[in-house]
Amino acid sequence: MLELKNVSYSVDNRDIIKNISLSIESGDTIAIVGPSGSGKSTLLRLINDLISPTRGEIYFQGKPYAQINPEQLRMDISYLLQESDLFDFTIGENLAFPAEIRGDQFDRRKAKKMLKAVGLGHxxxxxxxxxxxxxxxxxxxIARQLMYTPKVLLLDEATSALDVHNSEKIESLIFRLADEGVAILWITHSNDQSNRHFKKKIRIVDGEIDEEAELS
Ligand SMILES: Nc1ncnc2c1ncn2[C@@H]1O[C@H](COP(=O)(O)OP(=O)(O)O)[C@@H](O)[C@H]1O
Ligand SMILES: [Mg+2]
Structure with a gap:
């Protein structure tokens, strides 16, 4: 579904991502680990088409990114940042936003369901x-991001600000999506609680894939 072919990303002659090739299928759950500054977030930014490879090419459903409208791509490939990026209006306005940019009617029932799923039904x-x-x-x-189910979900330590109870709740919500076929790439530091859910682990060191392991 998603394919990176010899992708590199350089800034000022410094290689931040070095020749990464990666193939991601529907329902894959991949933990991305590695030291701070190794290029993990840069990799997700490339996959979300926020930046473009200096060398190499990324393909989504067989099509090179250069031929896909970035806004369209980001509806299928959703990127959840480490910190909240709500606008300071109401919960309802935030949850209605994904429908607004798609020109759809706001699905209030789905929004209620998502609010409940993240433990904020009250x-x-x-x-x-x-x-x-x-x-x-x-x-x-997170609820806003999942109002529409993406094909690929990228998470950048998205639960690091949450307590154990709530991160487990969010984790089960996200891994249920994988069961429905969503591909999950998750930058995570928590080896203990979340690794058991992942099918695969990729360690990035100094912009390169240092280790790629199947987990059982
Ligand atoms: N636009 C940029 N300009 C210069 N340096 C950058 C840019 N983006 C990332 N970097 C550098 O690339 C390296 C990898 O960053 P990042 O992908 O955020 O690492 P990680 O998420 O693994 O902590 C860091 O040294 C960072 O400072
Ligand atoms: Mg990072």
Whole structure:
């Protein structure tokens, strides 16, 4: 479904990503690990088409990125950042945003369901997000991101701000999506609690794939 062929990314003659090739299929669950500064976030930014490879090419469903409209691509390949990026309106306005950019009707029932799935079912749509805690805002960001199911979900340590109970809740929500065929690439530091869910682990060191392992 997603293929990276000899992808490199350089800034000022410095190679941040070096000749990475990777093939990702529907339902894959891949943990991306590696030291800080090794290029993990840069790799996800390349896959989300926020930056373009200096060398090599990325293909989605057989088509090179150069031939896909980036906005269209980002509806299929969704990138969940480490920190919440809500706008300071209400929960409802944030959850309605994905429908708005697609020109769809806001599905309030789905929004209620997502709010419940992230453990915030006790809030209503009129609650303003600026009054919520960092962890709650992050969970609403996740609910917003999953209002439409992507084909590939990229997560950048998306649960690092959450307590154990809530990260487990979010993890099970996300791995249920993998069961439905969504490919998951997740930058994670927590070797203990989440590794058991992943099919594969990729270690990035100094911009290169240092280790690629199947997990059981
Ligand atoms: N646009 C950029 N310009 C210059 N350096 C960058 C840029 N993006 C990333 N880097 C550098 O590339 C390296 C990898 O960064 P990053 O992908 O964020 O690492 P990780 O997510 O593994 O911690 C870091 O040294 C970072 O400073
Ligand atoms: Mg990073």
């Amino acid at each position: 809030y209503n749509f009129k609650t303003r997000v600026e009054h919520l805690s960092g962890g709650e805002r992050q969970r609403i960001t």
